[in-house]
Amino acid sequence: MRLLLPFLCLLCAVPVFASEPPDLTPVKKWLTKQDDLHTVQADFTQTRALRALRSPIATPGHIWFGGSDTLRWELGEPAKTIVIRKGDTYFLIQPVKKESRTL
Amino acid sequence: MGFAMMNFPIARDFADFNRQFETLAVSVADNRCHLEILPRDAQAKKLLEAIKIDFETVSGHLLSFELATRDGSSMRSDFTNVRLNPEDRPARVRLRFHRLRDRRWKELGFAGSGSSSRWCCSPARGLSHISFNVDILKLLPTHLPQVKGLSLFLKHFAQPNELIVTIEAATPEAADTAADALSEAFGKRPDLVQRAVARAPWEKRPADLSELLAYLVLNQPPEKIRALVASLSSDQADATLQASVEKLGESISPQEVALLSYDPYNLAGVLNESGFLSGNGQQSEFSSADGTFRIVYVVSPHGFVNYKAAIAWVKQIRQLAHGTVRDPAIHLGFTGEPAFVADISGSMEWDMMSSGFVTLLVIALIFWLCYRRARPLFDLQAMLVLIFTLSLAAAGLFLNQLTVIGVGCAAIMIGLSVDYGYFVYQRSISHHGTVGELQRQCVRNIAWTSGTTAAVFFALNFSSLPGLSQLGNLVGIGVVIGAIVMLTVYARLTMRFHRREEARPPSVVERLFATPGFWQKGAVLATAIVIFLLGALLVKGPPPPDFSARTLRPRNSEAYTALDRIYARLTDDRDMLSLVIAGKDEGEALKRLRTAEASLAAAEAHGDVKSFRTALPLWPVAINQRANLPLLAPLAGEISRLRERAIAGGFKDEAFVLDEAIFRQWAAWATAPTPIWPDNETSRWIFRRVASKADGQFLALGMVTPMPGHEDELTARVQSDGTWLVSWNQLGRELRHVIPREFKHVIMALSGIVIVLLALAFRSLRAVGLFVVTTALVLACLAGAMSLLGMSWNFFNLAALLLLLGTGTDYSILLLLALTRNGGNAPAAQRELGLVICLCACSASSGFGTISWANHVGLASLGQTCALGLIIDALISLFLLPKVWTLIHKRTAG
Numbered sequence: 001m002r003l004l005l006p007f008l009c010l011l012c013a014v015p016v017f018a019s020e021p022p023d024l025t026p027v028k029k030w031l032t033k034q035d036d037l038h039t040v041q042a043d044f045t046q047t048r049a050l051r052a053l054r055s056p057i058a059t060p061g062h063i064w065f066g067g068s069d070t071l072r073w074e075l076g077e078p079a080k081t082i083v084i085r086k087g088d089t090y091f092l093i094q095p096v097k098k099e100s101r102t103l
Numbered sequence: 104m105g106f107a108m109m110n111f112p113i114a115r116d117f118a119d120f121n122r123q124f125e126t127l128a129v130s131v132a133d134n135r136c137h138l139e140i141l142p143r144d145a146q147a148k149k150l151l152e153a154i155k156i157d158f159e160t161v162s163g164h165l166l167s168f169e170l171a172t173r174d175g176s177s178m179r180s181d182f183t184n185v186r187l188n189p190e191d192r193p194a195r196v197r198l199r200f201h202r203l204r205d206r207r208w209k210e211l212g213f214a215g216s217g218s219s220s221r222w223c224c225s226p227a228r229g230l231s232h233i234s235f236n237v238d239i240l241k242l243l244p245t246h247l248p249q250v251k252g253l254s255l256f257l258k259h260f261a262q263p264n265e266l267i268v269t270i271e272a273a274t275p276e277a278a279d280t281a282a283d284a285l286s287e288a289f290g291k292r293p294d295l296v297q298r299a300v301a302r303a304p305w306e307k308r309p310a311d312l313s314e315l316l317a318y319l320v321l322n323q324p325p326e327k328i329r330a331l332v333a334s335l336s337s338d339q340a341d342a343t344l345q346a347s348v349e350k351l352g353e354s355i356s357p358q359e360v361a362l363l364s365y366d367p368y369n370l371a372g373v374l375n376e377s378g379f380l381s382g383n384g385q386q387s388e389f390s391s392a393d394g395t396f397r398i399v400y401v402v403s404p405h406g407f408v409n410y411k412a413a414i415a416w417v418k419q420i421r422q423l424a425h426g427t428v429r430d431p432a433i434h435l436g437f438t439g440e441p442a443f444v445a446d447i448s449g450s451m452e453w454d455m456m457s458s459g460f461v462t463l464l465v466i467a468l469i470f471w472l473c474y475r476r477a478r479p480l481f482d483l484q485a486m487l488v489l490i491f492t493l494s495l496a497a498a499g500l501f502l503n504q505l506t507v508i509g510v511g512c513a514a515i516m517i518g519l520s521v522d523y524g525y526f527v528y529q530r531s532i533s534h535h536g537t538v539g540e541l542q543r544q545c546v547r548n549i550a551w552t553s554g555t556t557a558a559v560f561f562a563l564n565f566s567s568l569p570g571l572s573q574l575g576n577l578v579g580i581g582v583v584i585g586a587i588v589m590l591t592v593y594a595r596l597t598m599r600f601h602r603r604e605e606a607r608p609p610s611v612v613e614r615l616f617a618t619p620g621f622w623q624k625g626a627v628l629a630t631a632i633v634i635f636l637l638g639a640l641l642v643k644g645p646p647p648p649d650f651s652a653r654t655l656r657p658r659n660s661e662a663y664t665a666l667d668r669i670y671a672r673l674t675d676d677r678d679m680l681s682l683v684i685a686g687k688d689e690g691e692a693l694k695r696l697r698t699a700e701a702s703l704a705a706a707e708a709h710g711d712v713k714s715f716r717t718a719l720p721l722w723p724v725a726i727n728q729r730a731n732l733p734l735l736a737p738l739a740g741e742i743s744r745l746r747e748r749a750i751a752g753g754f755k756d757e758a759f760v761l762d763e764a765i766f767r768q769w770a771a772w773a774t775a776p777t778p779i780w781p782d783n784e785t786s787r788w789i790f791r792r793v794a795s796k797a798d799g800q801f802l803a804l805g806m807v808t809p810m811p812g813h814e815d816e817l818t819a820r821v822q823s824d825g826t827w828l829v830s831w832n833q834l835g836r837e838l839r840h841v842i843p844r845e846f847k848h849v850i851m852a853l854s855g856i857v858i859v860l861l862a863l864a865f866r867s868l869r870a871v872g873l874f875v876v877t878t879a880l881v882l883a884c885l886a887g888a889m890s891l892l893g894m895s896w897n898f899f900n901l902a903a904l905l906l907l908l909g910t911g912t913d914y915s916i917l918l919l920l921a922l923t924r925n926g927g928n929a930p931a932a933q934r935e936l937g938l939v940i941c942l943c944a945c946s947a948s949s950g951f952g953t954i955s956w957a958n959h960v961g962l963a964s965l966g967q968t969c970a971l972g973l974i975i976d977a978l979i980s981l982f983l984l985p986k987v988w989t990l991i992h993k994r995t996a997g
């Protein structure tokens with residue numbers, strides 16, 4: 001979470017809207033269902049709509065969750081950015097630059 | 104993006120989910136649930152508007168995950184081909200990490216938040232004190248590299264007018280509100296506060312960063328700049344913009360995305376290798392990562408004339424702050440230079456006044472107990488005040504400031520000067536002649552004792568320790584003035600009193616000292632004590648040395664407490680070393696910076712350094728600036744074309760604002776003399792703890808994290824002309840080597856002087872020998888007593904040895920002179936001087952004893968050591984020395 005926060009460091013704020021307490025039954029069920037999941041694989045399309053750009057940028061990617069502390073996240077086809085989580089450590093791999101580093 | 108929060112599952116259970124997130128909306132339609140949540144983390148709330156999640160209600164498949172930010176941007180992942188619990192777990196997940204080429208993750212961005220927290224919390228913070236003078240470095244040898252480097256560091260980077268207000272609250276919201284309230288309240292008092300900064304200046308005015316970016320690019324090697332200029336040419340501009348768009352779609356660096364969004368031509372791309380464009384999250388010099396600890400920097404509108412002005416200003420700020428933040432759950436702290444000045448000067452003033460006052464009181468009590476005479480007592484007290492005033496006035500002729508050691512001298516001077524008063528009074532009791540005759544009787548004893556004492560103290564000028572020199576001069580002057588005042592004025596007053604008053608029977612104490620049994624029992628007791636202390640020395644060994652920074656700081660100081668909180672909550676850099684580089688101009692400093700950078704890189708490869716950061720990336724490179732300006736300045740003329748291409752390349756008009764400001768800045772610098780320094784408020788804020796140009800000196804700073812135990816090698820490797828690697832801990836290590844050697848030399852020199860003087864006074868080798876043995880025995884017993892009490896040697900109580908050499912020896916000198924005068928008759932000598940020496944010892948040890956509770960740890964240890972040493976000295980001189988004298992003379996006679 002924290003790695004994400006500075007992402008918008010130049011931007012200003014608007015108040016959060018308040019609402020009536022929602023019915024959380026579907027969420028409870030969804031979380032209960034997740035107990036049965038051990039691994040997940042999926043393709044995804046990431047769409048970034050940035051304030052500075054006139055149109056969003058869409059990039060394909062792939063993700064593997066291998067338990068609560070294992071993750072592989074690839075962005076680009078072929079992958080240009082790869083993030084791997086092992087325990088509490090995140091590694092960033094940039095194949096084009098032939099570089100990797102710990103986040 | 105967003106992988107960092109894509110935990111699987113998103114929460115352990117519903118309770119965990121509720122703990123982490125606030126649910127904004129839930130809606131279900133067509134077997135699809137749309138969930139909008141917001142992290143409860145305050146920092147996240149500032150940036151995120153919502154996290155939007157879509158999932159299938161039946162299968163639980165995740166359909167989409169979106170981070171919506173408060174500026175209207177979003178990052179959404181739509182999932183397809185989701186497979187739950189697939190059997191073919193990808194081998195790629197179990198990647199072989201050891202093959203990865205791990206690059207050092209350079210922390211902290213050009214925005215400076217984290218780096219400035221290091222600069223700001225630098226050891227630097229911690230310690231430069233004032234002009235009472237509380238600057239501990241003023242006491243230490245100036246030729247030591249650590250002292251030189253730290254002095255420069257404090258002089259140029261300590262921010263003497265900047266108070267740091269710390270805010271600790273239970274929640275980030277409360278801390279945030281308090282910081283804003285304080286900032287506003289301070290802002291309303293321009294008479295009191297020039298500037299109160301609760302947030303980084305670039306948060307308010309991001310456009311200000313354009314000057315710094317323009318400057319940093321200008322500093323780069325010309326070949327890079329030529330490539331940059333080429334990338335902006337008509338035929339390459341579109342490709343450059345396309346590359347930026349691709350990067351915006353792929354980058355996971357928040358700083359890179361944020362910057363590139365407003366830098367479509369990637370002008371800052373040339374800085375990547377310099378490590379500016381990386382970051383470490385929300386921790387900054389303004390806030391802890393969790394937001395519950397905040398800092399407001401408060402700058403005084405003017406410098407402080409003296410420590411009293413600093414005390415008054417800090418008091419006003421404190422009152423204003425407490426009046427603004429009334430919530431008892433929010434804790435405010437005050438640190439930084441003015442707070443240290445206020446704390447330490449205030450306590451020094453109190454220490455000096457209280458110890459002087461208590462010493463006078465104790466002396467009065469002792470005198471009254473022994474003599475029961477009010478008038479001579481008042482006269483004596485008046486003399487002491489006169490001596491103290493005259494001494495300080497005389498010292499003021501050549502000393503501008505009193506150091507912490509000088510403060511301790513107030514009590515010492517009184518304690519020493521009263522000795523002569525006691526002696527004069529004791530002799531006057533049985534004197535029936537004129538004042539002149541009394542003065543002649545006393546002058547020999549007082550001249551020798553005060554002479555040796557003053558000589559010893561003045562000889563401290565030979566020491567390379569300025570603190571000791573000051574102490575020596577102050578006490579030396581005080582002793583001479585004390586002797587003169589007691590002989591000339593007090594002798595006259597006592598004789599006048601005795602002529603008016605009828606003789607009274609001796610007091611209980613006087614009768615006690617005239618009893619032979621008292622001396623017999625005293626000798627037995629003194630022998631037992633000496634044997635006990637020597638035994639303790641043998642068993643426990645000598646006291647260990649302690650030259651750590653602990654002894655250099657006050658016992659209780661709110662400023663230190665607040666600083667410790669900063670160490671605990673923001674950055675603890677006490678194990679870091681500060682790289683201080685000085686040069687007569689930018690070029691010389693740059694050359695030294697490069698050399699130091701190379702040495703540190705080699706040390707890092709060698710395993711002596713964990714990490715380091717220098718001011719090199721920020722330092723102006725005049726030669727590059729001169730070569731680059733002709734290439735960069737003309738770009739301002741192409742702003743229209745570049746803006747058009749950026750818009751055509753997919754960027755909005757507002758995305759070009761930063762690049763445009765940079766182009767215009769280069770044009771503005773086109774005719775400026777080099778080297779160019781950035782000068783707006785944001786740049787000054789970032790540079791204030793990294794680079795300094797004042798008094799014709801250019802200084803650059805760096806922070807080095809050494810491998811534990813490699814500090815000495817590293818310092819030796821990096822330190823060179825104009826380059827220092829310093830820290831308070833390293834200073835302690837250096838002192839550990841230097842001070843004992845220094846003291847050894849000084850003590851040997853002083854001992855030589857004392858022995859020569861005594862040889863002249865006694866004209867007896869045996870008496871001199873006896874004096875040497877007595878002094879050695881006193882020192883051995885003192886070491887035993889210190890070991891027994893768990894005390895250690897430090898810079899301050901080593902000075903106590905010198906004081907003992909100057910003061911304690913008086914007792915043996917007086918007694919040896921009395922023995923010579925009385926033809927070796929020990930009981931007669933004891934009767935004559937026993938009471939006087941006892942009074943002297945009690946007064947002097949009470950003088951030293953009163954500084955035992957001084958707020959300054961080192962000064963207090965000086966007081967304790969001296970008080971202990973004087974009591975031991977008096978015991979040995981009074982009870983054992985005459986016995987040994989008699990024994991030696993009997994044997995000789997036999």
